[in-house]
Amino acid sequence: MATLIMSNPSLAFLPSRLRNSRHCFFEPRGARIFDKLVSAVKARAASSSTAFVETKPPTDPILVEKEASTRENILACPICYELLTSIGNPGISLEFATGSNLQCRTCKKSYSGNGTHLDLTVASGAKDYGEPMPASTELFRFPLVSFLYERGWRQSFSVWGGFPGPEKEFELMKDFLKPVLGGNIVDASCGSGLFSRLFAKSGLFSLVVALDYSENMLQQCYEFVKQEENFPKGSLSLVRADISRLPFVSSSVDAVHAGAALHCWPSPSAAVAEISRVLRPGGVFVATTYILDGPYAFIPLLRTLRQNIREISGSCIFVSERELADLCRACGLVGFTCIRNGPFVMISASKPS
Numbered sequence: 001m002a003t004l005i006m007s008n009p010s011l012a013f014l015p016s017r018l019r020n021s022r023h024c025f026f027e028p029r030g031a032r033i034f035d036k037l038v039s040a041v042k043a044r045a046a047s048s049s050t051a052f053v054e055t056k057p058p059t060d061p062i063l064v065e066k067e068a069s070t071r072e073n074i075l076a077c078p079i080c081y082e083l084l085t086s087i088g089n090p091g092i093s094l095e096f097a098t099g100s101n102l103q104c105r106t107c108k109k110s111y112s113g114n115g116t117h118l119d120l121t122v123a124s125g126a127k128d129y130g131e132p133m134p135a136s137t138e139l140f141r142f143p144l145v146s147f148l149y150e151r152g153w154r155q156s157f158s159v160w161g162g163f164p165g166p167e168k169e170f171e172l173m174k175d176f177l178k179p180v181l182g183g184n185i186v187d188a189s190c191g192s193g194l195f196s197r198l199f200a201k202s203g204l205f206s207l208v209v210a211l212d213y214s215e216n217m218l219q220q221c222y223e224f225v226k227q228e229e230n231f232p233k234g235s236l237s238l239v240r241a242d243i244s245r246l247p248f249v250s251s252s253v254d255a256v257h258a259g260a261a262l263h264c265w266p267s268p269s270a271a272v273a274e275i276s277r278v279l280r281p282g283g284v285f286v287a288t289t290y291i292l293d294g295p296y297a298f299i300p301l302l303r304t305l306r307q308n309i310r311e312i313s314g315s316c317i318f319v320s321e322r323e324l325a326d327l328c329r330a331c332g333l334v335g336f337t338c339i340r341n342g343p344f345v346m347i348s349a350s351k352p353s
């Protein structure tokens with residue numbers, strides 16, 4: 001409980017569970033790997049280009065160049081958003097994390113794998129410079145928090161927040177993700193990778209990028225994957241990055257999932273704008289968070305207090321579905337829909353086609 005309150009100070013003042021929300025979640029409203037990294041984009045971003053490639057001999061020099069540029073069209077330098085190119089190694093999946101070495105042609109900066117993940121934060125490689133993030137981000141960087149996350153912490157969301165649990169959430173989100181199945185998916189703020197692993201094992205996506213700011217969460221994800229037999233390591237890559245500075249080329253990603261993370265982001269609008277930038281036309285954003293409406297709306301000074309909570313913890317409290325719809329719309333996403341179960345909400349919106 002103490003840990004819960006640390007991440008959500010407002011919970012200290014709230015009843016443990018709210019069941020009588022207006023909407024129930026059963027009522028919808030509303031390189032191997034480097035090759036895989038791009039295969040979904042190849043299929044989706046340019047169906048004409050894919051057909052073109054298939055029907056021409058592989059020796060055609062124009063085709064080779066086209067293929068090559070498509071292959072590099074996902075990972076981008078977080079400084080300038082220009083393409084990253086792979087230097088003399090087969091890819092960046094878990095299978096190759098140690099040897100991955102990418103370079104930005106424009107900045108000339110190199111990014112390397114550290115054995116578990118690829119660090120694509122702007123400050124990666126800095127030795128003396130450090131930059132603390134708000135508490136809601138820093139909290140998850142503690143090794144103990146990463147260790148506990150799937151060992152009780154995440155499960156507690158069902159108790160206080162109406163979260164249905166990973167398997168059920170996965171089932172619910174599959175509906176929203178139908179239009180982009182077979183493409184690539186970024187599990188943004190993946191934590192220790194509970195959904196990234198489900199996405200990879202489901203075989204529903206050509207590539208899964210598990211992305212988080214916490215190096216310890218990524219390390220934990222790596223450990224979980226290592227423990228699983230026959231895990232499809234070739235379709236999962238682990239990337240450290242800030243949600244407000246996503247290391248992907250614009251319009252290259254088919255789907256972005258963000259489980260229980262929107263309220264932890266230092267700036268939800270900067271983050272959703274980034275998600276909107278990287279989604280391809282028709283790409284889908286699906287996320288879960290919680291909303292303090294219904295009976296919570298009667299908490300005195302809730303709207304005022306949440307500003308203070310935000311300033312102290314960095315955590316954002318949403319008080320209405322309209323806020324989330326507005327956030328998506330303001331960031332260029334359309335077709336907002338959501339599913340509720342008490343405070344729990346799963347939202348989805350798309351990049352206009």
Ligand SMILES: C[S@@+](CC[C@H](N)C(=O)[O-])C[C@H]1O[C@@H](n2cnc3c(N)ncnc32)[C@H](O)[C@@H]1O
Binds near residue numbers: 136140141154194258
């Ligand atoms: C509550 S956990 C959610 C983990 C997982 N997605 C889930 O559904 O349980 C929130 C995650 O957001 C990540 N996070 C917080 N701030 C971030 C930022 N600025 N950039 C990327 N990830 C961030 C944390 O490291 C943490 O892993």
